[in-house]
Amino acid sequence: MFKYIFSLLILSSTISVYAQENEDNPTVYPQRYGLRVGTDLFKLSRNIWDNNYTGFEINGDYRWNKKVYIAAELGRDEKFKEEDRLSFTTKGQYLKIGLDYNMHNNWMDLENMIYVGGRYGLSFHEQTLHSYKIFTTDGYFDENEIYPNLTSSGLHAHWLDLVGGIKTRLFDNVFMGFSVRFSLLLHQKQPEGFENLYIPGYGEKFSGNIGASFNYSISYFIPLYKKTPKQLQSQPDNQ
Amino acid sequence: MQICVFVYLRICVFANTRSFYVYLHRKNQSHFLTNNSFMISTKRNIIPFLITIFFVTACEKNDLCGGVNVDTPQVNIALYNRLNNEEQKTAQMINCYALDYIHQDTIPVIQFLNRASFTLPLKVYEENTVWYVELKEWIGNDTITRANLLDFRYETSSEYVSKACGYRSVFQRVRVNSVTDTIQHLPSWISTLDYTNEITTNDTTHVQIYF
Numbered sequence: 001m002f003k004y005i006f007s008l009l010i011l012s013s014t015i016s017v018y019a020q021e022n023e024d025n026p027t028v029y030p031q032r033y034g035l036r037v038g039t040d041l042f043k044l045s046r047n048i049w050d051n052n053y054t055g056f057e058i059n060g061d062y063r064w065n066k067k068v069y070i071a072a073e074l075g076r077d078e079k080f081k082e083e084d085r086l087s088f089t090t091k092g093q094y095l096k097i098g099l100d101y102n103m104h105n106n107w108m109d110l111e112n113m114i115y116v117g118g119r120y121g122l123s124f125h126e127q128t129l130h131s132y133k134i135f136t137t138d139g140y141f142d143e144n145e146i147y148p149n150l151t152s153s154g155l156h157a158h159w160l161d162l163v164g165g166i167k168t169r170l171f172d173n174v175f176m177g178f179s180v181r182f183s184l185l186l187h188q189k190q191p192e193g194f195e196n197l198y199i200p201g202y203g204e205k206f207s208g209n210i211g212a213s214f215n216y217s218i219s220y221f222i223p224l225y226k227k228t229p230k231q232l233q234s235q236p237d238n239q
Numbered sequence: 240m241q242i243c244v245f246v247y248l249r250i251c252v253f254a255n256t257r258s259f260y261v262y263l264h265r266k267n268q269s270h271f272l273t274n275n276s277f278m279i280s281t282k283r284n285i286i287p288f289l290i291t292i293f294f295v296t297a298c299e300k301n302d303l304c305g306g307v308n309v310d311t312p313q314v315n316i317a318l319y320n321r322l323n324n325e326e327q328k329t330a331q332m333i334n335c336y337a338l339d340y341i342h343q344d345t346i347p348v349i350q351f352l353n354r355a356s357f358t359l360p361l362k363v364y365e366e367n368t369v370w371y372v373e374l375k376e377w378i379g380n381d382t383i384t385r386a387n388l389l390d391f392r393y394e395t396s397s398e399y400v401s402k403a404c405g406y407r408s409v410f411q412r413v414r415v416n417s418v419t420d421t422i423q424h425l426p427s428w429i430s431t432l433d434y435t436n437e438i439t440t441n442d443t444t445h446v447q448i449y450f
Contacts, residue, residue: 085405132406134397135304136311138360140337140347146364146397193399207401 029109030226033063036175038219043075052080055200059217061100066229069100071117077125077200086132088194092125094201096161111221112168113177119161121183123200126153127191152191157199159185159211173221183211304403311363311408312441314391317356321430321449327355328450332375335359337368338388341422356444359389363408367392371420374428374450385428386420389446393438410438415446 040057047054057075064070078091098119106112128151133143165179183202186209190196196205203213320328333351339362340346351357362368373386393410400407415434419427433447 083402083405085403132397134311134363134406134408135309135400135404136360136363136408138313140349140360141339141362144364193397195399195402197402 027108028228030228031066031109032111032221032223032226034222034224035062036060036219036221038175038177038217040073040075041216041218042214043077052082054078057215059215059219064099067102069102069113069115069117070098071100071119072097073119073201075201077198079198079200080130081198083197085135087130088197089128089130090125090196090198090200092123092155092200094121094123094125094199096121096201098161098163100163110169111175112166114166115164117161117163117165119163119181121157121159121161121201123157123202125155125157125200126151127155127194127196127198128152129191129194150194152194155189155191155196157185157188157196157202159183159199159202165215167217167219169221173223175219175221177217177219178214179217180214181212183213185209185211304401304405306404307442308440309400309404309407310441311360312410312438313358313360314438314446315356315358315441315444316446316448317444318354319447319449324449329353329355330374330450331377333357334373334375336371337362338371338422341371361391361393361410361438363395366394369418371422372429373425384425386423386425387427387429388418388420388422390416390418392416412436413438413445417448 037058037060040059043055043057047056055075055077057073059071059073061069061071073096074094076091076093078089080089081087096119098117100113100115100117102113102115104112104114129148131145131147133145136143161181161183163179163181165177167175167177170176185199185202185205188196188199199205199211203211205211318328318330320326330351331353333354335349335351335357336346349359359370368391370389370391371386372389373384376383391413392415393413395408395410397406398409399405413434413436415432417427417429417432428450430449432449435443435445438445
């Protein structure tokens with residue numbers, strides 16, 4: 001059961017968001033700019049609870065302006081999978097690079113994010129076919145398993161991600177976030193006589209070109225400079 | 240293709256937040272004290288949220304194996320009249336078993352009744368399969384039983400189909416020989432036969448037997 005369905009209660013975070021509306025109080029809060037570096041907690045924890053996985057991801061973003069962050073993820077996956085009729089291991093590196101757009105107006109000096117973003121992702125990997133069974137429908141002869149242990153290297157894949165997520169400051173410069181992403185596979189180099197069934201960074205490859213994944217990240221913010229906004233963001237007063 | 244990723248994202252918007260006023264008070268004390276209308280004016284515009292990400296359930300793979308020629312082809316054998324090569328001929332009863340099972344207590348026999356064609360599988364992990372093929376006919380009160388061995392020699396190669404189906408085998412350099420029955424020493428029934436050199440699809444005839 002665990003192989004197919006896993007449920008996680010990892011993060012239950014609260015973000016308190018406030019809207020500033022008071023014209024009488026022109027307090028301007030300087031915005032912090034800097035680099036945020038973190039890791040994916042889901043991948044990290046998976047090393048412990050999934051015997052068939054090793055890997056990690058380093059992610060980071062750099063605040064470009066008030067709303068836009070340049071974001072990137074760099075990581076390594078090694079995944080063994082046993083299907084009904086074959087088993088294989090994929091291992092390799094990946095890089096995803098793109099932008100996050102913060103749609104959320106922070107109140108005062110809070111630094112929370114509710115964002116959407118896009119990434120271009122690429123992976124370089126190799127895939128080993130460990131075993132397979134030949135699909136016969138007669139049922140007359142016994143079914144054997146073949147163990148070719150054939151490694152195809154020099155494989156690569158390119159895809160686009162649509163990301164949506166939240167990030168919140170837990171304390172000091174430590175942030176936690178959750179994101180969901182949908183991936184569109186653009187191009188891939190497949191192993192000969194086989195198929196890319198798992199792509200590092202992209203995840204499991206289904207028969208279509210669409211994939212989905214999620215991530216729980218914890219990151220540390222390295223403040224570089226502060227910028228004071230010219231005008232205070234204000235909400236219209238409905239009174 | 241089906242991917243299921245269920246994200247339960249619960250967003251609760253609440254408007255009271257006593258703690259918010261305490262926070263305001265601390266942050267902006269002088270203003271709080273001087274402006275009486277502040278409490279009222281802010282109350283409407285405060286949008287504090289509580290975002291709770293509840294849990295993520297992901298279920299893997301739902302790809303199913305299906306389609307034409309996704310499995311290893313079997314040998315399709317058609318029966319023809321030896322006196323008229325164009326005419327299909329129906330056999331009353333054909334019993335077949337592979338010689339691999341001959342020393343077993345129970346031999347798995349495949350039986351075909353009143354058929355002008357029948358299908359036999361080949362071993363995919365070896366390059367030689369021998370079938371014992373017995374023909375039974377009832378003419379008047381007599382039962383005539385004749386038999387032949389069909390000796391298939393071939394080369395196999397694996398072909399990738401899909402994740403759900405895995406691999407299938409195809410057969411190349413196929414040679415089929417009809418041999419006289421050395422098991423029960425019954426008379427032969429097969430006159431001649433034709434065959435294709437390759438067995439790669441399920442929907443074509445591979446062997447023609449004339450009897």
